[in-house]
Amino acid sequence: MHSQHLEGNKLFDGLERVLKHGEKLGLDYIEVRGEEFTMTNIELVDEHINYHRRSERGFFVRVLYKGSWGQSCTTTEKKLLEALEQAYKAAKTSPGTVSLKEIKPIKDNVRKGLKIGNISPEEKIELLRDIRTSILDKDKKGLVKSTKVRYRDKEGRKYIMTSEGTEISHDTDYVWRYVWVSGKLGEKSQGVRDERGDSWRGFKVLEVEYGPEKVAEILIRRLYGQLEGKAVRPGTYDIVVAPEVVGVIAHEALGHLVEADLTMSGALANKLGEKIAPDHINIVDDGRLENGFGTEIYDDEGVPTRRVEIIKNGVLTEVLTNREYAQKFNLKLTGNARAEDYTYPPIIRMRNTFFLPGDYSRDELFEGIRDGIYVVSFVGGQADLSSSFHVGVQEAYYIKNGEIMGPAYIGAITGVALEWLWKIDALANDLDFETGRCGKGQEALVSSGGPHIRVRGIKLG
């Protein structure tokens, strides 16, 4: 029964035993996910290092019985059959209406080859110290009060086996770092952040591409801007929004609303096929984006990932699904079922969500704005079912007569995304991404982005 590439894997032997036992119980569907990984968490708070390593091995069992999901997880391999029995007991609590969209079972083995195990603890610590040193070196005005650099890497594998014949194993490797700098000018205190992760190229991305010098330069610019920036007086402004912030709006205010479980309860309910934005608005979630932080070949139900055209020429075209909601609402499969790790069930999550570029040059967006704001970077975003959103701002500038001027302090941009879409009158021909972690009860690694965009008549201050 083993596929060739999984032959001899002890973890898969355990999963197969669960499937056999589940079949005897008369379950309609059985899915077992095994995971083993080593994760390193390092934190450099000012001069102080905390180094923590975790080694985990666990299993998530999900069964379908008379239309209800039963779930269980365990960290003890000896208790795998017990976990199955618990899942069965949970599913028997009450009958339901869940059924799954049919798939063609796939057997595959996906390797990433990040070789995180080759990076020594000393190299990791050195990277964190270099980031702190670079920040302090660039702080010519002596405004930095504290720094916090966090690093995380994961090296492991995930195995999915189902009663339908799916057998997929894939690497779960990635690297990630987060830098927080706080500073003070007079009575004003501010903190700024930068976050970067990579799940396909590895440590070199943090070491070279987004290395210490670059992150230090970005953070000092942000910090000085926040401390020295003049507060924006309340009013209505034309704004130009940079890719990082465009991405968080795409993700928070629109992306969550097109996760099929949320779509049917929110502002986009029953709007599939309807025009919800101007013709020039195109938004996608691309599960195969090259080097995307959320890129994977298969999701946690064994469904191949793909590019999903969420808004095409202003029309709500597709929503993100898992097998359960694709079946429930008669939608196409998109490969968006994701679980943070073996302690969670797979739920519908975004991967790499972004606005597609337009035809304008970046500079053209600023032309003709007499009194506006250029919003460059964010700290934290949140939205709700009505598409109301809140994005904290950590870097912004005044625009005067089409020119970018000094730093502006605006705290946050807020609004209702479905109204905002109609206020976007121009998109530039550039494209950039930021990487981060999305929380929906569990963490998912994601990218988001887009081009520079211009939005008319936004209330700020």
Next chain:
Amino acid sequence: MIEVIDVLDKVIKLGESLGAEEVFIYGKEHTLMSYEILVGNISSRISTTVGAQIIVSIGKRHGSSYTTDVSEEGLLRALSDAISIARASSEDPEWPGVPNFSEKYEEVKDVEYDIESASRAVQELYKSLLKDNRLVYNVGYEGTIEKTFIANSYGAEIITTEYGNGLAAYLSVQTSQGASPGIWDYIVSKEQIVDSSALLENLEFLAKKAENLIKARDMTVPTIWHPSALMSILTYGFLPAIKGDAIHKKSSRYLEKFGESIFSKSLTIYDDPTRKDLVNYVPYDADGVRTKRIDIVKAGTLINSIWNYHWASLEGRETTGHATRDPRPGEYGINVHNISIEFGRRSLDDLISEISEGVYIVSLQGAHSTNPESGRFSVMANPAFYIKDGEIVGCLLGASITSSVDDVLNKFKEATSDYKEGFRSTLPWALIDNIKILSRV
């Protein structure tokens, strides 16, 4: 769990023999029972996971490791990992060592929540909430039982059991003006939840009001804050400034303010994890220190800060028993266990009935972007409800607040006699005067 405890002493002794001067072990057995109807689909879960974190000191070097394998062999591997990390790390001159307490305490309880009773409560609530103009996103139940064990080289051996269960629902109302903001509510309890009627009554009330969506306009009005909204600003804007690390680093804006009257005289804030009847009963903190009630603000005067062993040692003072740990990522910090604002004498209905024009703020969107040092925030009040002539008349769209936590706590006028248990809190509703609402629509 019991098997783990039997080998802790052996692991500590072996650690010492391998060169670790101090060993600290913190482990958890986490049992979860849940039942959820999500967009009409049912899922249910029963699971138990275990894991332990081992921290070692070698002089001023330290290392930490977590494992899900809590067999003797697994713990010894984690120990050896922690020792190798400590050896690879550089010296930290300020490392105070692992918590050096030696108390012994055991409170093991065999608690079990009945998932079938819970499922009936969820189903009843779900069926009752379904109406033609509503989209019920989810109704869910969750019961958790957490057994924690702490041991160290100094002889501490602490075993505690913390538990509770909760029921929550989230829905939106479809109106001619579009979808309403998400309407939600929850209840938590130590006792098995079998009855959802109180939750239903409140959700029905709010959902009915959400049928009338009102575009917010700029106004400065009295406001009623839901316990959840209060907890948001306390968490992101107030607590960071009373934690020992901020005080030791001199980044707290309250550094010179302890003993001074800096908030409304009507405001008293305390942390009380000692009440056994509440879900936030925490007899020992994550350092193995016995907890106690701490007054933080008394009649407007800032009284106390909160500390764990690490930061208290660096400051040369006693810990207040507020250490927290998440052993999987190895996170260690300071937090309240059960923060509360002294309750008032009048009910929520009494307070609303006296407001001629105001806003009832249920939740703050974006509170996490509050500046932890200055306490300044710019958030959406969402959902928030418009109060007119003593009654809630509709749900506001696009209401934002730009202010500071200190300003809000200064304008605190009165707490209700009603209260709500929540995550690390048992809070009343609060009347806060003169809050400026800015329209974003």
